Amino acid sequence: MEPLQQHFEVHDRLHESDPAAFAKIAPTIRGICGGGESKVPGALMAQLPALEIVSIMGVGYDGVDVPAAIGRKVPVTHTPNVLNDEVADLTLGLMLSIARKIPQADQYVRAGRWGKEGPFPLTRKMSGARLGIVGLGRIGQAIATRAEGFGMSVAYTARSAKKELAYAYYPSAKELAAQVDFLVIITPGGAATKHMINAEVFKALGPRGYLINVARGSVVDEAALVTALQQGVIAGAALDVYEKEPHPMEALWSMDNVVLTPHMASGTRETRQAMADLAVNNLVAHFSGKPLISPVPECAN
Numbered sequence: 001m002e003p004l005q006q007h008f009e010v011h012d013r014l015h016e017s018d019p020a021a022f023a024k025i026a027p028t029i030r031g032i033c034g035g036g037e038s039k040v041p042g043a044l045m046a047q048l049p050a051l052e053i054v055s056i057m058g059v060g061y062d063g064v065d066v067p068a069a070i071g072r073k074v075p076v077t078h079t080p081n082v083l084n085d086e087v088a089d090l091t092l093g094l095m096l097s098i099a100r101k102i103p104q105a106d107q108y109v110r111a112g113r114w115g116k117e118g119p120f121p122l123t124r125k126m127s128g129a130r131l132g133i134v135g136l137g138r139i140g141q142a143i144a145t146r147a148e149g150f151g152m153s154v155a156y157t158a159r160s161a162k163k164e165l166a167y168a169y170y171p172s173a174k175e176l177a178a179q180v181d182f183l184v185i186i187t188p189g190g191a192a193t194k195h196m197i198n199a200e201v202f203k204a205l206g207p208r209g210y211l212i213n214v215a216r217g218s219v220v221d222e223a224a225l226v227t228a229l230q231q232g233v234i235a236g237a238a239l240d241v242y243e244k245e246p247h248p249m250e251a252l253w254s255m256d257n258v259v260l261t262p263h264m265a266s267g268t269r270e271t272r273q274a275m276a277d278l279a280v281n282n283l284v285a286h287f288s289g290k291p292l293i294s295p296v297p298e299c300a301n
């Protein structure tokens, strides 16, 4: 907020907190700044006749109606790359957490169970295991590099095979899942990937397989995931994102074979600052007539 307020007159989420007051100032609004999860529907943009730009502080922009923005000649920007390390770090942390049951072990000590019940039950080895990545883009590749440090084999699926990379390519998530121990999801959200990870994929992943979702909740069929976890179709899941945020399905809360984080993969002071700087700098560039730093691909030409 501070750097935004230095450059602009900011109305902080007034459309949500006071729609009547928002309606009065709406004709003067020239830019929208929002987070990666922000909803910027065409209906909101339609209330803003002077709108010139939408700047998203996040790499994912599935909440923005990009065709509607383009129809209005309103460019959309986002914050790619500056968060690759952070999201990849948390992903490896989630993989270790679910395989080694680190949060559960922490609870075991805090609840005094170590002294009463003895050693913690044995867990699962991650080093040397097989990793499958659904979406081998900027963040997916950062995850792959880290996994190599754990001696893991890496395979992936994406819209297209990456000839320049030595990892094995599978044409679908289901075929990939059948070959791996850990299946990490890191695609964009939106209609094209909705429920791409479903009951069929869980069956292919199998009873020793772990699902890790750091992409968007919409990519995974959460109800089918709950069933798969309850029935032992897969070994476990570590999730940073959910279909209804901030309300993950309650069935997940009490399960021992899941690790849940609250959409925090990019959430360090350092990285959020870098994302904020880029989001603000895109706005500053636009309003000073300079080229945008990081338009979304659909607006790059």
Ligand code: NAP
Pocket (backbone or CB within 6 Å): 059, 060, 061, 080, 081, 083, 087, 134, 135, 136, 137, 138, 139, 140, 157, 158, 159, 160, 161, 186, 187, 188, 189, 192, 193, 214, 215, 216, 240, 241, 263, 264, 265, 266
């Ligand atoms: P990116 O560089 O654009 O990579 C996206 C990857 O997904 C690409 O490999 C792409 O395939 C693949 N993909 C896209 N649509 C697909 C489809 N329909 N089927 C299969 N694969 C598909 O994006 P990124 O910077 O790595 O970010 C990825 C996503 O992570 C973001 O969009 C966001 O939703 C999520 N994210 C979450 C957090 C968090 O806090 N949990 C933080 C940052 C990002 P091609 O390579 O063939 O094009």
Ligand code: 8YV
Pocket (backbone or CB within 6 Å): 034, 035, 036, 037, 057, 058, 059, 060, 061, 083, 263, 264, 265, 266
């Ligand atoms: C953030 C994200 O939680 O970049 C994304 O797509 O989901 C996350 O980095 C969010 O965008 C912060 O605004």
